[in-house]
Amino acid sequence: MEKIKGVNLGNWLVLEKWMSPALFDGTTAEDEYYLPTQLSRDAYEARIKIHRSEYISERDFATIARIGLNTVRIPIPYFIYGDRAPFIGCIEELDKAFKWAEKYGLRILIDLHTVPMSQNGFDNGGISGVCKWSQIPEEVDYVVNLLGKLAERYGKREGLWGIQPLNEPITEPMWSAMDVQGRYPPVDKELAAGSVPNTMEFLRGFYDRAYDAIKPHLGEGKKVVFHDAFRLKDWKDYLTQEKYIGNVVLDTHQYLMIAEAFGCEQTLEGYINYIKDVYEKDIAEVQEYVPVVCGEWCIFNSLAVGMDTKGGQSSLNGVDFSDSKTVSEEEKTAIYTAIAKAHLDAWAKGSGYFYWTYKMLLDPTNEANWRGWDCWDLAKSVDLGWFPEKV
DSSP states (O other): OOOEEEEEOTTSSSOOGGGOGGGGTTSOOOSTTTGGGSSOHHHHHHHHHHHHHHHSOHHHHHHHHHTTOOEEEEEEOTTTTSOSTTSOOOHHHHHHHHHHHHHTTOEEEEEEOOOTTOSSOOGGGTSTTOOOGGGOHHHHHHHHHHHHHHHHHHTTOTTEEEEESOSOOOOHHHHHHHTHHHHSOOSOHHHHTTOOOOOHHHHHHHHHHHHHHHGGGOOTTOEEEEEOTTOTTSOHHHHTSTTTTTTEEEEEEOOHHHHHHTTOOSSHHHHHHHIIIIIIHHHHHHHTTSOEEEEEOOSOOHHHHTSOOTTTOOGGGTOOOTTOOOOOHHHHHHHHHHHHHHHHHHHTTTTEEEESOSOOOOOTTTOGGGTTOGGGOHHHHHHTTSSOTTO
């Protein structure tokens, strides 16, 4: 399998407030679920359609190819077909993305990023503090059917690399470690009541069903991509089933901000050692029995921000960064380039990577609370020499 060198098109078809705060102006909504409840239908529709048409265009696909990447991971919502009011579908945008990708020699990983009532309780799961999808059989059925429809539509397309049935389903260890409902407080406590992490038993069963819905429609060499549920080394027995060998890729998401929350030292040496001693070794171990891609990562870290970000929490979480230590551009460049190289060396032990994310709409120059956050933006990181071109 050719090594994946990719980037996520985050915040295009699945919104994340911190990546483009202006989209949420005039509302108190913290996630995509509540945005349409605080705008008139006309205002909501206009805002979403303008965002989708301007945020990602053909020019971006040309840029992605120029800087040496070969694949894009596109997060999509469960309402992509426009059948879940009040949300607006976006199948036409995905159709366009395939034409752009094929024109510039890129491939696409379709990533189902949200499901009804969420698989993780994160803001990027669509509704903060709620994790109930796996307890609603009819919604699980809905998602399986949706995956089959997507596979039938795109399975033979030249530009398809694979389909990912579910992004970041959470299980107990990460649910507790992140204190999900503390970090992402639910708006409606009654709606959130009964939220619990997914079980591994449920996920294996769902992955079996998703695979069976997707695989018959896929062309030769196309992949089904399973997220590891933040448990990279717990899938060996499951993924060595005969039907999965050669057809499935395991996706793991590894962020230094999470490593910091688990005690990684906030120094350049500490980061480099962690990447080598944990990421690199774990990837190499799991790659022995299944291809592994790091589907989300970035060079963001607290050292370059100038203060502890408390596991990557931003000003939107109520953390004040206005008094953070000033880090010079020279210092930041040294930190970022070293961290980028260490990560790329680690992912080389597996089957590749997708950086999170291609683009953001933040202004760290004028807004002190966003200083150090622009490295999430791959295009800007390449332009500033923080991330190597054509590696």
